[in-house]
Amino acid sequence: MSERGPAPAAAVPPTSTPRPPTSRNLAAALTVGAAVRLALQYAPAVTALRTTAQSSILTTTPLTRWSRIQEALYLYNRGLPLYDNALVHQPPILLPLLSVIPASMHPLLLTVIDTAVAAGLATLAHRQRELEPAAHAPVDADEEQKDPGAKIQGGGVAWTPAAVALAYLLNPLSILSCIAMDAGVIERGAMMAAAVFASGGDSIWASGAITVAFQMGFYPVALAPILALIQRRATHLSAFGVIPAVIISILMWNIIFYTFYTNVMDLDGMAVFKATTGFVLSVPDLQPNLGIFWYLLTEVFDHFRGFFVMVFQLHPFVYLAPIIMRFGRETPIFCLTVYTGVLATLKAYPTVGDYALWLGLLPLYASTWKYFRYPFITANVAVYCAFLFPIMHALWTRFASGNANFFYALTLVLVLGATVLQADCLHAMHVRMHHAHAYAVDKVHAAEAEEREFDEPVVEGRATAVEDRAERMRYRGGKGVKKTEDEEGKGEVKKVPARRVEVHKLPTLIVYLEE
Known part of the structure; x- marks a missing residue:
C-alpha cells in the first residue's frame, strides 16, 4: 500500500476574526460628514436651501416634521395638553431631552445622531465577516487565496468600514434629510443602535433601542426577529430562546416607557398610543409623500377605507417570514438590509432618509453586486426620480399646470425601481451562496479523488x-x-x-x- 498523501483541505476555510478598522480613517470620514452637515445647517448662504428642504414633502412627513416637534415642545414647556390636537404625533420620551437643549443646538443634535448612524454602519461592516462567514465564502480559487480579513470588493471599490461610513455620510439623500430637520433621523439612529447592540450580543439595549424606533414610527418593531437572529450569531445561543427573549424585552421596555408617561409626565397612556402608534396605523393625514398610501386612500370610498388600510399595513410584514426563512440563519444582517428597503418602500410615511439608510447598508454586500441582473435599470430610475420629483411637485403645487397624478406616477416608478433593486439583492445573494456551495462540494470531490489515488491501485x-x-x-x-x-x-x-x-x-x- 502506498503512503497516504496530505490531508484534504476543509470544505469551507475557517474564517478568522477580521482585523479592526483603522480608527484614523473612520474618524476622518465621520469628521468630513459632520462638517458638511454643520456647514449646511448653519451657513447663512444656504438659508433658502434649508427652508425649501424643511418644507418639502420629499424630506419630511406629518410624523417627522420638525415644526410639529417644536409645537410639542411649546406645549410641554408650558404644561399644556400635548395630544388634544391633531398636530403632535411624536412620542413624549423625546420632549424632556429636547427641552433642556437650546433650539439653536437642535441641528447639531441631529447631526450627531446622523453621524452616529454612520459609525453604526462601520461597526456592522467590521463585525459582519465574523457573524456571516457564509456571505463571504469563496466562490473560486482566487477568492479562497485572499485573506479572510480582506476588504469587501464591489463596484471597483474596497469597502472598508470607513468607506461604508463615508458613503452614507456623503449620500445626498442623507444630507438632505439632515438639513431638512427630519425627525426620522432619530428613528433611524435607534434602529442602527439596535443592530449594533444585537451584533454585540446585548439583547437588553437592542430591545430598548428598537422600542424607541417603534414608538417613533411603528414599523421597526418588525425587525425584532431579525435582531434576535443577529444576536444568535453573536452569542451562539438557540434561536428558539433568543427570539422570545427579545420580544419579551421589547414588551417590558414599552411598559417602562408608558409607566414613565403616566406616572412621571402625567399623561394619558391611551391618548399617547392613539396619537403616536395609532396615527401610523390609521393613516388619517393624507398629505402627499413618497409612499403609496396617500393617493389610494384619497380615491377610495370611505366604506372600504378600513379594509384598504388593513391590507396596506399588513403588506410590509408579508415579506418578513420568507426573508428570514431563506437567509435568516446564516446571514441575518443581510435580512436587516433587505427588510430595511422593504420598509422604506411600503411604510405609510416614508422620506428620502429611509432610502438613505437602506442604500447605506448595501455596501456591506458589495461582493454580490456582480450578480445583479438589472443595475442599469435601477440606476436610471434613481437618476430620473432625483430630477423629476422636484419638477413634478412644482408643476402641481406652484405652477398649477399639473395634478396629483403627475407626482404619484413618479412615486410608482420609484417603488418599482426599489422593488427591482430588492429583488436583485435577494437574487445576487442566492446565486453567490449557491456558487460557494458548489465550489465547496467540488473541493470535497477533488480531495476524495486525491485520497483514492493514494489508497487504491490504479x-x-x-x-x-x-x-x-x-x-x-x-x-x-x-x-x-x-x-x-x-x-x-x-x-x-x-x-x-x-x-x-x-x-x-x-x-x-x-x-x-x-x-
Whole structure:
C-alpha cells in the first residue's frame, strides 16, 4: 500500500476574526460628514436651501416634521395638553431631552445622531465577516487565496468600514434629510443602535433601542426577529430562546416607557398610543409623500377605507417570514438590509432618509453586486426620480399646470425601481451562496479523488457501463461496486465502501432556525 498523501483541505476555510478598522480613517470620514452637515445647517448662504428642504414633502412627513416637534415642545414647556390636537404625533420620551437643549443646538443634535448612524454602519461592516462567514465564502480559487480579513470588493471599490461610513455620510439623500430637520433621523439612529447592540450580543439595549424606533414610527418593531437572529450569531445561543427573549424585552421596555408617561409626565397612556402608534396605523393625514398610501386612500370610498388600510399595513410584514426563512440563519444582517428597503418602500410615511439608510447598508454586500441582473435599470430610475420629483411637485403645487397624478406616477416608478433593486439583492445573494456551495462540494470531490489515488491501485481499461454507474453512485453517496485486479492479475469483484460527503460541514441551501 502506498503512503497516504496530505490531508484534504476543509470544505469551507475557517474564517478568522477580521482585523479592526483603522480608527484614523473612520474618524476622518465621520469628521468630513459632520462638517458638511454643520456647514449646511448653519451657513447663512444656504438659508433658502434649508427652508425649501424643511418644507418639502420629499424630506419630511406629518410624523417627522420638525415644526410639529417644536409645537410639542411649546406645549410641554408650558404644561399644556400635548395630544388634544391633531398636530403632535411624536412620542413624549423625546420632549424632556429636547427641552433642556437650546433650539439653536437642535441641528447639531441631529447631526450627531446622523453621524452616529454612520459609525453604526462601520461597526456592522467590521463585525459582519465574523457573524456571516457564509456571505463571504469563496466562490473560486482566487477568492479562497485572499485573506479572510480582506476588504469587501464591489463596484471597483474596497469597502472598508470607513468607506461604508463615508458613503452614507456623503449620500445626498442623507444630507438632505439632515438639513431638512427630519425627525426620522432619530428613528433611524435607534434602529442602527439596535443592530449594533444585537451584533454585540446585548439583547437588553437592542430591545430598548428598537422600542424607541417603534414608538417613533411603528414599523421597526418588525425587525425584532431579525435582531434576535443577529444576536444568535453573536452569542451562539438557540434561536428558539433568543427570539422570545427579545420580544419579551421589547414588551417590558414599552411598559417602562408608558409607566414613565403616566406616572412621571402625567399623561394619558391611551391618548399617547392613539396619537403616536395609532396615527401610523390609521393613516388619517393624507398629505402627499413618497409612499403609496396617500393617493389610494384619497380615491377610495370611505366604506372600504378600513379594509384598504388593513391590507396596506399588513403588506410590509408579508415579506418578513420568507426573508428570514431563506437567509435568516446564516446571514441575518443581510435580512436587516433587505427588510430595511422593504420598509422604506411600503411604510405609510416614508422620506428620502429611509432610502438613505437602506442604500447605506448595501455596501456591506458589495461582493454580490456582480450578480445583479438589472443595475442599469435601477440606476436610471434613481437618476430620473432625483430630477423629476422636484419638477413634478412644482408643476402641481406652484405652477398649477399639473395634478396629483403627475407626482404619484413618479412615486410608482420609484417603488418599482426599489422593488427591482430588492429583488436583485435577494437574487445576487442566492446565486453567490449557491456558487460557494458548489465550489465547496467540488473541493470535497477533488480531495476524495486525491485520497483514492493514494489508497487504491490504479485500474486501467474501466469503460464498462457497470463501472461508470458504480463510480457515479460513489459520488452521490450510494453503494458502488468496483471491479479491480489483484497483484497476480486475477480478476475479482470487490465491494468498495462509498465515502459520503459530509454535507453538514458545507454552506447549506436549506435554511433553518436551528442546527
